[in-house]
Amino acid sequence: MRKSFYLLGMLCCGTIALSAQQNPGSNHGNRFEQLGTMLQSPNMYRSASGAPGPKYWQQRADYDITATLDDDKQRLTGAETITYFNNSPDPLTYLWLQLDENEHDPKSDNRSFDGSRMSDKMTLSQLNKILPPAGDWGTKITKVTDAAGKALSYTINQTMMRIDLPNTLMPGEKVQLKVEWWYNLSDRMSIGGRGGFEYFPEDKNYLYTITQWYPRLAVYSDFQGWQNKQFTGRGEFALAFGNYRVRMNVPADHIVGATGECQNYREVLTPAQYQRWQQAKQSKEPVEVVTLEEAKKAIQQKVAARKTWVYEAQHVRDFALVSSRRLVWDAMATPVEGNQVMAMSYYGPEAYPLYRRYSTKVVAHTLKSYSKHTIPYPYPVAISVEAANGMEYPMICFNYGRADKDGTYSEATKNGMIGVVIHEVGHNFFPMIVNSDERQWSWMDEGLNTFCQFMAETEWDPEFPSQRGPAHKIVDYMKMPKDQLEPVMTNSENIIEFGPNAYAKPATALNILRETVMGRELFDFAFREYARRWAFKHPTPADFFRTMEDASAVDLDWFWRGWFFGTEPVDIALDSVKWYRMDGKNPETTASAAREAYEKGKDHIARQRNKAAGITYPVLQDTSLQDFYSKWNRFEVRSEDKAAYEQFYNGLSAEEKRMYDSKKNFYEVTFSNKGGLVMPLIIEWTFTDGTKETDRISAYIWRKNENQVTKVFAKDKTVATVKLDPLRETADIDENNNSWPREAAPSRFELFKANTAPRGASSGDNPMKKRNQ
Structure with a gap:
């Protein structure tokens, strides 16, 4: 990658296409050109190597929050003190805060800017997207003051709130703000959203997943200023790191799991539960801190008393929690790269058959796998919560995986549950630690994380049916019509096929980069270097691209250009194979080959049928018609021919003799690039004796002709x-x-049918139920 200092070509906006071709109309000079102005210029904040520059800076926001959960009204009320540190070189006159709960407000643009249509059968979810949501939704700000209690002016624009500062916040200074608010928790099972509640009518209880719930600072960065792009439900968030202290008041029989470490387990747990917690900190197997029996008892016997759980977390970018009386909680100590981490799971009775067996051990495996491929997991806790969804926050994530009422489950549910736990726990690394901007570049967290998920899955079970990562699994997406595709470098809200584009395609690209283009040794070192450089910082795509090249000495501009900035598919055709042998001039060999060619050349269908019909030939019947040529051996090797060959051979150098004696077969193979996306050539040769051999040719073979190449191989x-x-x-x-020769293959329809199980599928055959196991 040429480290150019061209004018800034920011990657923040919309779709970036393969526009600036260097040699339009030619068969070369386009796909291998350096990215140039398609990446922002290096500067003192971000170096040309992809590392943070000598003057790199980022903001910090600390939170002290007190909140109350009303289990009767499904309402959350909170008050927070925010301490904001201006580490930038810029004076700030206002701050932007995120109010993500306002996505449910009927007045927000995300309620109306997507098209909709009717069908003969409509689900409740489909209707909810058409009708304005019933109820009073969104964050209600009741007070905004400075540290002394003086009211501050603020403006709310949908999901963003601007607080106007009474005095300019100069570089190196900090400011304290106090905000009070409340909002009605939504039924995320019908209305949707990242957080809210799930209601269980059979026992009249709620499971609360409290996420994106407090007014929180948007990112102010060197490469884009304020990231105040509206939250519409898809592009997630970009946040500053900070320290948190959270006091959550809930019904006394609720169990609360959250980001960070609880400071008062002794007060909120029973003596037996606290003792089990102490046991779990030394255990190599999951210990039920809150047992299934205790959860079932709490479901049946609601209490009126309340308790306050106190959590603290350092150097995190967000805070989330789960609260319910219908939770089993298990935990075990997990050593990860020298750190002792508590791997934990929270789940309801309906998830017990799967989560008790798998969840916490999958959490532990994920931490170990990701730490090996990126950086050692730095936090003290990692939590998996079963909540019939999939979403991630620092140290805690929400997943799915419920058994049938008889305790059985399908293999699809089991594998989907394991896959989603790996994926969501893995998000601790991308983007909770390597803190990319999810509002702009979904692939930088979803794609990188899905790639690491694939590696963790293959290290968990050699038979695991990974759906995102193997190259052939992305084919059906990449062969779609161009008007249904967009580059990976596309803003989250502008993507049509979000899963394939932001998750599967970048994960596939990185897997190809690791296994086929770079090799594991070079790739793994560079990928770890990226994670190390940008842990607890705000990287951009250019920082990733540059670091991967800087740490490997592999020029990958052609790869980023094709896989991340373009929509062309891979379709390389093997057009022809021509077979050559060296003319060794040995008269015996030459005569033998000539005889074979002569006999083959004079044979034809009429000759064969004449012979079969018993036709009598005059030349054979009448000897007077036979002359010298009738008996002449036209392929006779004469002594003078042998002598001439020996004289020729003896005059050769030793190297020339080795070439003549080698009896090499030369195969001239022509390939054409029908799809447009250049890739290495991987050629498997099967010989007549049944043995095989594979040649791997760099993608750079296409650099002088991007449409067709011919290469000769000696065998x-x-x-x-x-x-x-x-x-x-x-x-x-x-x-x-x-x-070559062409092989008959199953149609693409048949191949697609053979791979119909998507990640997270909860349907499918359930042999366990049939066998009553």
Whole structure:
């Protein structure tokens, strides 16, 4: 990657296409050009190597929050003191805060800016997207003051709130704000949203997932200023790091799990539960701190008393929690790269058969796998909560995975649950620690995390049915019509196929980069270096691209250009194979080959049928018609021919003799790039003796002609078949043109049917139920 200092070409906005072609209309000079102005220029904040610059800075926001959960009205009331540190070189006259709960406000743009249509059958979820939500939704700000209690002016624009400062906040200074608010918790199962409650009518209880719930500072950064893009429900968030102290008042029989470490377990737990907690801190197997029996008892016997749980967390970018009386809680100590981490799970009785067996151990495995591939997990806690969804926050995430009422479950539910736990726990690394901007670049957290998820899945179970990561799994997306595609470098709200684009395609690209383009050793070092450089900082795509090249000495501009800035698919065709042998001039060999060619050349269908019909030939019947040529051996090797060859051979150098004696087979192979996305050539040769050999040719073979290349290969053995990309490493969308001679293959429809289980699928056959196990 050329470290250019061109004018700023920011990546923050909309879709970035493959626009600035260097050599339009030509068959070369486009796909291998350096990215140039497509990346922002290096500066003192972000270096050309991809590392933070010598004057890198970022803001900090600390929170002291007191909140009350009303289990009768499903309402949360809170008050917070925010301490904001201006570490930037810029004077600030106002601050922007996020009010994500306002996404439910009927007046917010996200309630109206998507198209909709009617169908013969409408689900409640579909209708809720059309009708304005019934109820009083959104954050109600009741007071905003400075540290002395003096009211501050503020303006709310949908999901963003601007607080006007009475005095300019100069570089190096800090300011304290106090905000009081409340909002009605929504039924996220019907209205949707990241947080809210789930109601269980069978026992008349609630499961509260309290997320994106307090007014919180938006990011102010060197590369875009305030990140005050509205929250519409898809592009998630960008937040500053800080320290938290949270006091959450809930019904006394509720169990609360949250970001950080609880400061008063001794007060909020029973003596037996506290003793089990102490046991869990030494255990190598999950210990039920709150048992299934205790959870069932709490469900049946609600209490009127209340308790306050106190949590603290350091150096995190957000805070979330779960609260309910219908929770089992298990935990175990997990050593991760020298750190002792408490891996924990919270789940209801309906999830017990799956979560008790798998969840906490999957949490522990995820931490170990990700720490190996990125940086050691730095936090003291990692929590998985079963909440019939999938969402992540620092040290806590919400997943799905419930058994049927008889305690059985399908294999799809089990694998989906394990996959989503790995994915959501993995988000602790991207973007909770490597803190990219999810509002702008979903792939920087979802794509990188899905790639690490794939590695963790393959390290969990060799038979795990990973759906995102293997190259051939992205083919059906990449072969879609161009008007349904957009580059990976596209803003979250502008993506049509969000899952394939932001999750699967970048994860597939990184897997290809690791296994096929760079190799594991170079890739793993560079990927860890990126995580190390940008842990607890705010990276951009350019920082990732540059670091991967800087730490590996591999020029990857062609790869970023194709996979991240473009929509072209991979479709490389094996057009032709021509077989050559060296003319060794040995008269015996030459005569033998000539005889074979002569006999083959004079044979034809009429000759064969004449012979079969018993036709009598005059030349054979009448000997007078036979002359010298009738008996002449036209392929006779004469002594003078042998002598001439020996004289020729003896005059050769030793190297020339080795070449003549090698009896090499030369195969001239022509490939065409039908899809447009250049990739390495992986060629499998199968020889006539049944053995195989694979050649790997760098993608740079396309640099002088991006449409078609021809290359000659020398082989000691005779080739029977040639196959391109035999292990399906490159995401080639048409495998029918990948072999010589051509092979018949199942149709794409049949191949698609063979891989219909998506990640997180909760349907499917349940043999466990049928066998009553």
